[in-house]
Amino acid sequence: MSVHIAPKSLYISIFGALMVLTAVTVAAAFVNLGNLNAPVALAIATLKATLVVLFFMHVKYSSKMIKLVVATSLFFLTILLTETLMDFATRGWVAIPKLMH
Amino acid sequence: MSNAVAHADAHGHAVHHPELQHHFETMQQQKEASTFGMWLFLLTEVLFFGGIFFAYLLYRMWYFDAFAEASRDLDLVLGGFNTVVLIGSSLTMAFAVRAAQTGSSSGTVRWLILTMFLGAVFLGVKVIEYSHKFEVGHVPGPNFHSTSQWAAQEQIFYSLYFTMTGLHAVHMIVGIVILAVITRMAAQGRFNESYHTPVEMTGLYWHFVDLVWIYLFPLLYLVERHN
Numbered sequence: 314m315s316v317h318i319a320p321k322s323l324y325i326s327i328f329g330a331l332m333v334l335t336a337v338t339v340a341a342a343f344v345n346l347g348n349l350n351a352p353v354a355l356a357i358a359t360l361k362a363t364l365v366v367l368f369f370m371h372v373k374y375s376s377k378m379i380k381l382v383v384a385t386s387l388f389f390l391t392i393l394l395t396e397t398l399m400d401f402a403t404r405g406w407v408a409i410p411k412l413m414h
Numbered sequence: 415m416s417n418a419v420a421h422a423d424a425h426g427h428a429v430h431h432p433e434l435q436h437h438f439e440t441m442q443q444q445k446e447a448s449t450f451g452m453w454l455f456l457l458t459e460v461l462f463f464g465g466i467f468f469a470y471l472l473y474r475m476w477y478f479d480a481f482a483e484a485s486r487d488l489d490l491v492l493g494g495f496n497t498v499v500l501i502g503s504s505l506t507m508a509f510a511v512r513a514a515q516t517g518s519s520s521g522t523v524r525w526l527i528l529t530m531f532l533g534a535v536f537l538g539v540k541v542i543e544y545s546h547k548f549e550v551g552h553v554p555g556p557n558f559h560s561t562s563q564w565a566a567q568e569q570i571f572y573s574l575y576f577t578m579t580g581l582h583a584v585h586m587i588v589g590i591v592i593l594a595v596i597t598r599m600a601a602q603g604r605f606n607e608s609y610h611t612p613v614e615m616t617g618l619y620w621h622f623v624d625l626v627w628i629y630l631f632p633l634l635y636l637v638e639r640h641n
């Protein structure tokens with residue numbers, strides 16, 4: 314198994330995409346999207362994060378074992394966020410519709 | 415190759431790469447083990463920041479109006495500039511790893527120095543932002559100043575702001591120190607096409623710090639800008 318060397322142009326394209334997405338997320342924040350402002354901001358951030366993980370961090374070209382560790386981190390992060398949120402939500406302390414205003 | 419031969423003679427066994435540790439069979443296996451370990455560490459980092467992100471989520475739900483108001487007081491120009499600088503430093507880091515993969519020590523050193531420079535610019539801007547908050551009283555505590563009806567809840571936003579950006583900045587300072595060590599190793603010619611794992615592992619760490627900021631920027635600076 315040889316080392317995968319990505320061309321410089323690929324990294325520049327990813328950087329360009331990240332810059333465009335940064336501009337889009339700033340622009341979107343100035344538009345009233347109602348309940349959708351927060352989901353849109355998080356979706357754009359997640360798209361940017363995916364580009365960084367796949368290309369800058371070479372996960373796209375990594376072994377299945379490395380991909381499994383990345384997936385595992387997201388799995389445990391999901392457990393951390395959702396289970397804790399469920400606990401707070403079911404105590405009646407949080408008005409869930411207020412999630413995004 | 416003369417290094418490897420001398421090494422083999424000293425051990426009295428087969429010729430192998432001088433950087434190959436004896437408990438690994440191949441360079442590829444050794445590198446895979448390093449990458450695996452680095453990603454396991456990053457997994458713990460994801461959960462470390464994840465807990466703080468949850469605290470942010472909870473208080474944002476409870477005190478959305480205060481978060482929206484306090485967020486508008488953050489300097490979007492400086493925050494946006496820093497986002498560009500940090501993503502730019504990820505690009506230079508990717509180029510540093512690429513230079514190491516192609517066996518260019520001078521290229522690796524140059525890109526690593528540029529990465530450290532961009533990291534320092536980011537931290538410099540952070541100093542400007544922090545000192546401004548001390549000047550106008552946007553630091554939670556007895557000297558907190560706000561005319562908002564949500565002043566008390568705004569302090570929670572600023573507590574999370576300083577905790578999250580502060581821990582991020584600590585990670586960057588650690589990253590710059592590691593980069594300095596790796597730059598020195600690269601300048602000494604310690605890396606080549608077949609061995610450059612430390613550069614790649616440093617890259618993974620640096621990109622992770624970039625990842626955290628990719629979420630921090632919209633969550634802190636862009637809570638509700640359209641009002």
